[in-house]
Amino acid sequence: xxxxxxxxxxxxxxxxxxxxxxxxxxxxxxxxxxxxxxxxxxxxxxxxxxxxxxxxxxxxxxxxxxxxxxxxxxxxxxxxxxxxxxxxxxxxxxxxxxxxxxxxxxxxxxxxxxxxxxxxxxxxxxxxxxxxxxxxxxxxxxxxxxxxxxxxxxxxxxxxxxxxxxxxx
Ligand SMILES: Nc1ncnc2c1ncn2[C@@H]1O[C@H](COP(=O)(O)OP(=O)(O)OP(=O)(O)O)[C@@H](O)[C@H]1O
Numbered sequence: 001x002x003x004x005x006x007x008x009x010x011x012x013x014x015x016x017x018x019x020x021x022x023x024x025x026x027x028x029x030x031x032x033x034x035x036x037x038x039x040x041x042x043x044x045x046x047x048x049x050x051x052x053x054x055x056x057x058x059x060x061x062x063x064x065x066x067x068x069x070x071x072x073x074x075x076x077x078x079x080x081x082x083x084x085x086x087x088x089x090x091x092x093x094x095x096x097x098x099x100x101x102x103x104x105x106x107x108x109x110x111x112x113x114x115x116x117x118x119x120x121x122x123x124x125x126x127x128x129x130x131x132x133x134x135x136x137x138x139x140x141x142x143x144x145x146x147x148x149x150x151x152x153x154x155x156x157x158x159x160x161x162x163x164x165x166x167x168x169x
Contacts, residue, residue: 001060002148003070005118006081007109009091014137015081016066019144025063029070044101071118077126078118079144080156084133085110085164110161129156
């Protein structure tokens, strides 16, 4: 099972759709969390999920799982999609999110939050960071396929976006 994770707006849905077109089995994790929703935070347009129970009861998939909680599942490998914070802000702009939620996501991306969470759960040799800032979804999909095939080695940690922290505000 390969996980594709990342901050909202980094391109998980787009790249997963491309991989599905190429014949991969793809499970969108947002479709699986409904029974585990504890409450709906309307102000932040966010669902609060019983993550522990969701992880415990998740049936592994022979394919790809896509969503910002993917790295919490027992994946064989995890792809962390990244996007430079100023570009991420532009990608999130068309969504009807409150400014606070956009700023929160942009800041989390600048601080590598999802990568750090991923490395808490998985050994580095199972992790690939893909910076989608200047890549098409197709280019990202190419890299992910090569990683799954074992042709592209794991790699992470070369991104430093702390200079973009003020962009979140
Ligand atoms: N590689 C890319 N290059 C340029 N724009 C992209 C790329 N990938 C996605 N986008 C655009 O960025 C926006 C967010 O993409 P997408 O919905 O795939 O992100 P996501 O990570 O799945 O977000 P969420 O977690 O909220 O579902 C969309 O408008 C999409 O068209």
